[in-house]
Amino acid sequence: MIQMYNVSKCYPNGVNALVDVSVTIEKGNFVFLVGPSGAGKSTFTKLIFREELPTSGQILFDGKSVTRMKDSEVPYLRRQIGVVFQDFRLLPHKTVFDNVAFAMEIVEAPRRKIRARVPQVLDMVGLAEKAKLHPHQLSGGEQQRVSIARAIVNDPLVIIADEPTGNLDPETAQEIMNLLLSINGRGTTIIMATHARDIVDNLRRRVIALDGGQIVRDEARGGYEAGD
Numbered sequence: 001m002i003q004m005y006n007v008s009k010c011y012p013n014g015v016n017a018l019v020d021v022s023v024t025i026e027k028g029n030f031v032f033l034v035g036p037s038g039a040g041k042s043t044f045t046k047l048i049f050r051e052e053l054p055t056s057g058q059i060l061f062d063g064k065s066v067t068r069m070k071d072s073e074v075p076y077l078r079r080q081i082g083v084v085f086q087d088f089r090l091l092p093h094k095t096v097f098d099n100v101a102f103a104m105e106i107v108e109a110p111r112r113k114i115r116a117r118v119p120q121v122l123d124m125v126g127l128a129e130k131a132k133l134h135p136h137q138l139s140g141g142e143q144q145r146v147s148i149a150r151a152i153v154n155d156p157l158v159i160i161a162d163e164p165t166g167n168l169d170p171e172t173a174q175e176i177m178n179l180l181l182s183i184n185g186r187g188t189t190i191i192m193a194t195h196a197r198d199i200v201d202n203l204r205r206r207v208i209a210l211d212g213g214q215i216v217r218d219e220a221r222g223g224y225e226a227g228d
């Protein structure tokens with residue numbers, strides 16, 4: 001699904017955020033990206049949806065070069081990738097329904113398709129009853145469910161989640177993890193950057209550990225730290 005070959009990223013200020021990273025993430029993988037602040041986790045994810053370009057190296061997404069693709073092809077790449085953030089990033093003046101619908105409007109889905117699809121996805125994340133509310137009327141966990149609904153509404157191949165449980169209490173975090181696991185169970189590849197040691201240690205999924213911009217560990221059923 002995603003292949004990186006000798007990928008390095010040096011920001012204009014001279015920071016080497018990633019150094020010679022080579023890795024393959026297969027379709028259906030659930031991957032935890034771990035490592036201290038500044039290790040390069042966010043940069044790693046941004047390179048996948050072409051928020052940033054690498055300084056050198058090659059990245060393939062579903063067999064297609066992310067680095068060589070034309071600007072006009074970037075929207076097609078992004079349609080295949082749902083992104084979830086720690087701070088939800090919902091539109092405050094839109095309802096739950098409209099926040100999710102907006103992701104379909106951006107890709108110019110027909111209105112009848114939007115009207116049919118949004119309730120399905122809200123149902124899946126357990127928010128069917130809250131479609132008409134605004135984000136400020138929801139708990140943090142519910143807001144994160146809206147952002148997950150928005151991420152999956154266009155049926156992406158990959159979900160990238162950057163600290164999706166970072167603002168949630170442990171119980172709510174576990175509910176969000178269950179939702180991500182059920183999405184993964186349907187074949188969607190998930191890449192999740194996290195500092196949540198207990199979640200990583202309990203789930204025993206693939207762990208890619210970054211430090212100083214390099215992959216220092218890659219285990220099929222890893223813990224948060226080597227030896228965990």
Ligand code: ADP
Pocket residue numbers: 011012013015016017035036037038039040041042043044
């Ligand atoms: P992490 O997500 O693991 O905290 P990041 O990928 O955000 O790591 O950052 C890796 C390094 O790159 C850090 O030293 C950070 O300060 C630097 N960095 C990140 N984004 C930028 C940017 N846009 N411009 C300059 N330096 C950046």
Ligand code: ADP
Pocket residue numbers: 120121123124152153154155156182183184186187188
């Ligand atoms: P069903 O599977 O019967 O269509 P569900 O309640 O299980 O209904 O799912 C509700 C909606 O969520 C469906 O339209 C389904 O396609 C969508 N959905 C479920 N999992 C994913 C996923 N991983 N990515 C995108 N959409 C999904």
